[in-house]
Amino acid sequence: KQEVTQIPAALSVPEGENLVLNCSFTDSAIYNLQWFRQDPGKGLTSLLLIQSSQREQTSGRLNASLDKSSGRSTLYIAASQPGDSATYLCAVRGIQGAQKLVFGQGTRLTINP
């Protein structure tokens, strides 16, 4: 059974810092991994999708990497801004049970002005 873990559970940094959020998964047989952002009381917004054959994806100040063999992904946020404050969730779509995404519990990020 796939399990996804995100560390840390919460992170608070001053504005302007570069930061890394971590995601690990137990079964490396995956189709893809997706990073989402969730604002309080809201739905999920897709940030980046990395296919199993890819090593990284970039969008603006965000860069996500994937090391499938070690079961790890990182989300790098450059030059953080207060508007980046949110919960960030990673989710993997495994080859077993291919239709569903298994989520981590998220990292609650606070950027202090």
Place this chain on the structure above:
Amino acid sequence: DAMVIQNPRYQVTQFGKPVTLSCSQTLNHNVMYWYQQKSSQAPKLLFHYYDKDFNNEADTPDNFQSRRPNTSFCFLDIRSPGLGDAAMYLCATRRGTGNEKLFFGSGTQLSVL
């Protein structure tokens, strides 16, 4: 323009009173999902449809049912809500032809009194 639309945004029901949450999509995607997310927890898959093919997660309580009358609409019925069913309910879609990303609606926050 919203592509996955959930109504209502907030729903209050009484203990034991049936309630229906709705989801519609303008993306013409084959796959639709219902997730339950409790406070500070990872979203948990309840069901998914691939076209009209219904797939129930093994640990989804019998109290939860779903209907998908056509490609665009999907409903979540909670037959006898308990206090433990208070949560955010998230609908998501995926094209279903490959390793595409999921699109989420804004969610329905259900309160049970």
